[in-house]
Amino acid sequence: MGMTITQKILARHCHKEYVEPGELVMADVDLALANDITGPVAIEEFKKAGANKVFDRERIALIPDHFAPNKDIKSAELCKTLREFARSQKIAHYYEVGRMGVEHALLPEQGIVLPGDLVVGADSHTCTYGALGAFSTGVGSTDLAFAMMTGKCWFKVPETIKFIYHGRLNPWVTGKDLILYTIGDIGVDGALYKAMEFTGDALKNLTMDERFTMSNMAIEAGGKNGIMEPDDVTLEYVKSRAKRDYEIFKSDNDAKYCRVIDYDVSEIEPQVALPHLPENSVSIHEVGDISIDQVVIGSCTNGRIEDMRQAARVIKGHRVHPYVRLIIIPATQEVYSQMIKEGIMEIFIESGAAVSTPTCGPCLGGYMGILAKGEKAVSTTNRNFVGRMGHPESQIFLANPAVAAASAVKGRITHPAEVADI
Secondary structure: OEOOHHHHHHHHHOOOOOOOOOOEEEEEOOEEEEEOOOHHHHHHHHHHOOOOOOOOHHHEEEEOOOOOOOOOHHHHHHHHHHHHHHHHHOOOEEOOOOOOOOHHHHHHHOOOOOOOOEEEEOOHHHHHHHHHOOEEEEOOHHHHHHHHHHOEEEEEOOEEEEEEEEOOOOOOOOHHHHHHHHHHHHOOOOOOOEEEEEEOHHHHHOOHHHHHHHHHHHHHHOOOEEEEOOOHHHHHHHHOOOOOOOOOOOOOOOEOOOEEEEEEHHHOOOEEEOOOOOOOEEEHHHOOOOEOOEEEEEHHHHOOHHHHHHHHHHHOOOOOOOOOEEEEEOOOHHHHHHHHHOOHHHHHHHHOOEEOOOOOHHHHOOOOOOEOOOOEEEEOOOOOOOOOOEOOOOEEEEOOHHHHHHHHHHOEOOOHHHOOOO
16 A cells, blocks of 8 residues: 655654554654754653663754744753753754754754654744655653654654645745645644645745745644645755755655645735634735734745845835834844845834844744734744733734735735735
8 A cells, every 4th residue: 555755754763664544653853853942851751760861963953943042041940951061062053043943944954854854843833844845743851852862752643634735826825824824724733743745836836935824823723734645846955955865755646645635826816814823824815904013034934035025026115004013023043144145134223124043933922013902913933822922912923935925014814915016
């Protein structure tokens, strides 16, 4: 019987010819990662278990990105724990402020995650790397501690839902809109512990950055992982970054899916997820007249260079609304540098935006953009739960970078076509 790409990667990593959905397997891990919030917990469990040495210092990544640069004494202590462990274990993939980035943007950018890999991370958005054709998923800090000790992790092989996207994308529709539309269709638990396999001719026109966005938000539908078969776009992205061998996996023609869902993307407009769930996704024309107080463009979902280009394309020549805060957060130092080279930074500064060093900050209500009671924000992040970015009576509207930029100019949720001078 045929296997899906997810089954094949799991089978290879547990040294079996075939695995089936529901089967429990112990699989080898290519990379185990954590950040400054989840890492210290995993490190404590690592030590409690009596471990003295990680299984492979080249296959651990510790990235201080959530509350870094340190926002207070507590966050400084957390980052210190991560730093000292990385130093004592001689961890190869530890990146300090000034070199680090938001973990799920940094690791693919640096060629640390590659097609065919099996990756676990103590962060729910570890599913991002599925865009490369890797099996990647979030785990708890205790599971991560076990992986750091042994290089292995337990999995239940998930069933797979196949999502087929066909047709031609409308102007200003991006990968963010496709995944918001999908979550709006199936709900936040519509793919609970399922592999979400994204395919179809429409995806061939998406950049790698847009593909990362789609896989990143698989968890918002309850997915175990979000994955795409590598194609020429994937290989072009990987070939200049890979420093080791990798393997391409593809689903068999007779692979079994628990469900197949087909979308005509020509019917999809830019999406906005209304408070307080990502599944509250509607066409921008259905939103109505909603004034806003803040816009955030960044995060592991939409902080890559293509996201910055989209936002700059809209905002160029305009000023941010006088009563709106526009906060721009490049996901990595490389993105930051490229923004300077392309003049994107100048466009944002001249518009009246504030630009930050890489951090997850506002996405999780940490810092760099906390909302007060009653405030409304348009954000390119991944979650709009109650209190996610600050006060429990604030509201978050999820959107793509172009919609976010247009909304910053108008002071209300706005279609990019109303602002962009093209």
